[in-house]
Amino acid sequence: MVVAYRVKEARALERRYDLDWIKVLATGLVIFYHCTMFFNPWPWHVKNNDIxxxxxxxxxxxxxxxxxxxxxxxxxxxLYFALQKRSIRVLLKExxxxxxxxxxxxxxxxxxPQVYxxxxxxxxxxxxFLQFLPHYTDGLYLDIGGSGNFSFAGHHLWYVLVLLVFSAVLVPLLIRTKNSSAAFKGYHLILLPVPLSLIKVLAPTIQLGGYDILFYLAVLLYGFYFLKDRTFTMxxxxxxxxxxxxASVSSVLWVTGFLQQWNVLLLAAVQVLYCWSSVLLIFHLANKHLSFSNSSLRYFNEASMPYYVLHQPIIVIAGFFLRGLDLSVALKFLLLACIxxxxxxxxxxxxxxxxxxxRILTGLNGKSRKKHIKSTPEEVSLY
Structure with missing residues (x-):
């Protein structure tokens, strides 16, 4: 019995390289996405002269x-894996x-610089810019185009702020259920998006990155209780x-509905379906094709947090100088992405x-790891 339990525990704490790959590739993709924000018609900090x-x-x-x-x-x-080996105090301090x-x-x-x-x-x-600096603390920066300047959420690091708040509120509660198992079943593919759709339509709280923070809370809890389970990949x-x-059908419906301005409720349901099916498909493909490690993964897994922290101000500053150049959108996009x-x-x-x-300022340990040490899944991501 003891041996069987230890084997089960060891398997549960095996390194999930597929999650590392997802984090790395998602970080690269979010940089690409913020490059598109310079050219698309949505409000952003600085826009190209040709939308x-x-x-x-x-x-x-x-x-x-x-x-x-x-x-x-x-x-x-x-968060689930971190709670298997860390106390509340240690985890929250970390x-x-x-x-x-x-x-x-x-x-x-x-x-x-971004607000300026x-x-x-x-x-x-x-x-x-030097004349603007004394005015940086004038009012809270709440939205693009607003009057307040103080970016208390760190602009694109609003995700980090929300994750910190979620951790402080949830960890004392989740640690009580850290050993519970809510195995992912086939019917969850259909049932779990329903609350997400309701939140998307009805949630009246804070909208960030296209969704309400309650939406992100639900997705985080899905990860904690369902998506970490081995039955999930099966x-x-x-x-x-x-x-x-x-994912294919909903992507077409989502783009079509947005461009044709469908009914708000219908469009929200289509967007959630596309989001949910895309996230699950990414997990499936990563587990199937990216369950391995190599030197590239070891390098970029550590680099992903600094990349996330630094990329947007670079894009905003570069975009400010590129916006007036007489170049095609395609060429300017390529130039911005390369920068x-x-x-x-x-x-x-x-x-x-x-x-x-x-390293510390961008979310890493103070000392660089000279050699890669095989680690457990709770170290897969602090964000």
Whole structure:
């Protein structure tokens, strides 16, 4: 009995390389998505002089509808594994340091240039950046185009702030059920999106990244209770054809409905269906094809947090200087993407990875790991 239990426990704590790959690829994709925000017709901090209503808008619709729920699903799974070996105090202290410090760094260092560029580009402020700095604390920055300047959520690091709040509120409750098992079943494919659709339509709280924070809370809890279970991958394998069909059909319906301005309730249901089926399909494909490690994964798994922290201010600053150039949208997009990926890669490799202080400011341990140590799933992601 004891041997069987130990074997089961060891299997439960096996490294989930597929989750590492999802985190790495999702981080790369969110950089791509924020590059599209410079060109699409939606409000953003700085916009190109030529707005694209076709290909880039469609890409924004497709990526933006699942990318943040995917992060919260990973965070829910990571939270489950973290609670298997950490006390409440240790876990909350770790998250406060690894997430709170990058958040403060974003609030006081990375956000002021972004707010200034937004105000300058829109004509809300006409002076220099140094002249703007004393006004950075004038009012709370609540939305693009608003009047407040102080970005208490660190702009794109609102996700980190929300995750910190979720951790502080949920961990004392979730630790009581950390050993409970709510195995993922086939009917969950149909039932679990229903609450998400209701939240999407009815939730009156805070909208971030296209969804309400209650939506993200539900997805995180799904990760904690359902998606971490080994039966989850078995169910996805069994219904993989259905997932592919659902993701494909719902993607067409979502884009079509958005462009044709369908009824709000119908459009919300279609978006949730696309989001849910896409997230599950990504988990399935990663488990099937990316359950391995190599040197690239080891490098970028550590780099993903600094990439996430640094990328948006680079895109905003680069976009500010690119917006007036007489170039095609395609060429300018390629240029912006190269600047974004190239800059974060260079900053991480040469200015962050080797040094303790930059590592801490961007969410890493103070010392670089010289050798890869095989770790357990709770270390898969702090975000």
């Amino acid at each position: 694209d209503h076709s290909v880039i808008l469609v890409l924004s619709l497709l990526i933006g509808s699942f990318i943040m729920p995917l992060f919260f699903a990973i965070s829910g799974i990571s 998250r406060l340091l690894r997430l709170g410090i990058p958040l403060l760094f974003a609030v006081w260092v990375l956000s002021p 560029i937004e105000r300058f580009a829109s004509g809300q402020f006409t002076g220099s 169910v996805l394998e069994k219904y993989s054809t259905l997932l592919i069909a659902a 974004a990926y190239g800059s974060v890669a260079a900053l991480y490799h040469f200015a962050i990875k080797p040094y303790s202080l930059p």
